[in-house]
Amino acid sequence: MLSKNKIKYLQSLKLKKFRQKYNNFLAEGEKIVAEILSQDKIKLEALFATSEWIAENPTFQGNFNKRLTIVTEKELAKISQLKTPNKVLAVVERPAPSVDSHRLSNGLSLYLDGIRDPGNMGTILRIADWFGLDYLFTSLDAADIYHPKVIQSSMGAFLRVPSARLEFSALREMVPQLKTYGMVLEGESLFKQSLDSRGIIVIGNESKGISPEIKKQIDRAISIPPGPGGNAESLNAAVATGIVCAIFRN
Amino acid sequence: MLSKNKIKYLQSLKLKKFRQKYNNFLAEGEKIVAEILSQDKIKLEALFATSEWIAENPTFQGNFNKRLTIVTEKELAKISQLKTPNKVLAVVERPAPSVDSHRLSNGLSLYLDGIRDPGNMGTILRIADWFGLDYLFTSLDAADIYHPKVIQSSMGAFLRVPSARLEFSALREMVPQLKTYGMVLEGESLFKQSLDSRGIIVIGNESKGISPEIKKQIDRAISIPPGPGGNAESLNAAVATGIVCAIFRN
Numbered sequence: 455m456l457s458k459n460k461i462k463y464l465q466s467l468k469l470k471k472f473r474q475k476y477n478n479f480l481a482e483g484e485k486i487v488a489e490i491l492s493q494d495k496i497k498l499e500a501l502f503a504t505s506e507w508i509a510e511n512p513t514f515q516g517n518f519n520k521r522l523t524i525v526t527e528k529e530l531a532k533i534s535q536l537k538t539p540n541k542v543l544a545v546v547e548r549p550a551p552s553v554d555s556h557r558l559s560n561g562l563s564l565y566l567d568g569i570r571d572p573g574n575m576g577t578i579l580r581i582a583d584w585f586g587l588d589y590l591f592t593s594l595d596a597a598d599i600y601h602p603k604v605i606q607s608s609m610g611a612f613l614r615v616p617s618a619r620l621e622f623s624a625l626r627e628m629v630p631q632l633k634t635y636g637m638v639l640e641g642e643s644l645f646k647q648s649l650d651s652r653g654i655i656v657i658g659n660e661s662k663g664i665s666p667e668i669k670k671q672i673d674r675a676i677s678i679p680p681g682p683g684g685n686a687e688s689l690n691a692a693v694a695t696g697i698v699c700a701i702f703r704n
Numbered sequence: 705m706l707s708k709n710k711i712k713y714l715q716s717l718k719l720k721k722f723r724q725k726y727n728n729f730l731a732e733g734e735k736i737v738a739e740i741l742s743q744d745k746i747k748l749e750a751l752f753a754t755s756e757w758i759a760e761n762p763t764f765q766g767n768f769n770k771r772l773t774i775v776t777e778k779e780l781a782k783i784s785q786l787k788t789p790n791k792v793l794a795v796v797e798r799p800a801p802s803v804d805s806h807r808l809s810n811g812l813s814l815y816l817d818g819i820r821d822p823g824n825m826g827t828i829l830r831i832a833d834w835f836g837l838d839y840l841f842t843s844l845d846a847a848d849i850y851h852p853k854v855i856q857s858s859m860g861a862f863l864r865v866p867s868a869r870l871e872f873s874a875l876r877e878m879v880p881q882l883k884t885y886g887m888v889l890e891g892e893s894l895f896k897q898s899l900d901s902r903g904i905i906v907i908g909n910e911s912k913g914i915s916p917e918i919k920k921q922i923d924r925a926i927s928i929p930p931g932p933g934g935n936a937e938s939l940n941a942a943v944a945t946g947i948v949c950a951i952f953r954n
Binding site: 573577580581583584585586587609610611614643645678679680681682683684685686687688689690692693694695696697699700701703704 | 823827830831833834835836837859860861864893895928929930931932933934935936937938939940942943944945946947949950951953954
């Protein structure tokens, strides 16, 4: 049985300010919750599940039990962010961001400068996961990685890709020699350069591109050339990110 | 002033069966409508615009006038498929699909086998436009190219990329020697093959991949290798398409 206050609290987590205030976020559905429960490093705060889910997950017990609330389908619908609620909803602690300067300077990372669409953000998390990137950083004005739509569309990639929300200048301070690539429309073709296997790739906002201050800090401007007879109208930001990461990794 | 029947008809166009029955589709918003009006090959059937739009588009006249209905914002909201209706809505005739076997055999095309998400379909249209592909084909069970969400998310690419909905076997009959590449998880790395600049690339359904019958007709199975330490969980279908097209074109 869910109290009115509990429902109000859970519903508030769809907003960034409450996710930040309470330092947690929601993850829903059987697949994502199963992944969360299988990971040691993720701190589960509470779990709301239907009796059907409980019956199907008999091994779920022990330490988690006191954090479990059994809910009816109707209650689940009230607290869910999904159109079609799926048996179980977890409240998870936001992992404390930590950046290791050695890994940063020796690895390949992404910096999302103002990416606003949660769907794009989730898709980019999957790309970072696929190509084994070291970090996914987001600017302060970018969509929140813990937005319910990002969590759902990332297919669990948010559990595997280390991420942090910080100013670009903080990264340069940490690793001053960090080689910075920026995706711009007017850059040099990605296919005509020798690319380092280390560094950071900056992806700009869906319509405005990379912000002027960050543009100044870019070492190499790169672009994806349109094909013969193609229209360089616009490429989706996540698609462009996927192409860049594929080329850097191969 | 819109009659009840007219409203009902316009609302029905959100469903594929009515778009097919009436042989037309909706396109909304200032930018897309401006592109439609600037093209000769697109047949505009009707235009519904607010008086604000009319005032801002004084050159819009002549032949189109008799197809124009001035609507209030309230009426526009009733017939619009958008959350935030944007001044103008066009009813456009579905172009008759035509496939030139010479262009097909000498060009590079995509075949979407069961892509279901209209957002993915719109993004893939933009990719095909960017890389100047010759055709975008869709299987009979794929999302409709003229679905309102595809039209809106394709950013006008649907006007530039020739498309047709047909069985894969029809293409092989037209051009028996058509070189067929298929994106599969267990294929050979895209980066370790010499790729032809001509042929057709098959992209499978978001979760099930390429259907068994089409798989049999593939000459070369290709895949995108995950990066070191990466998780080959899933790459979004549109992102995978973008990577493949970028490699084929460069």
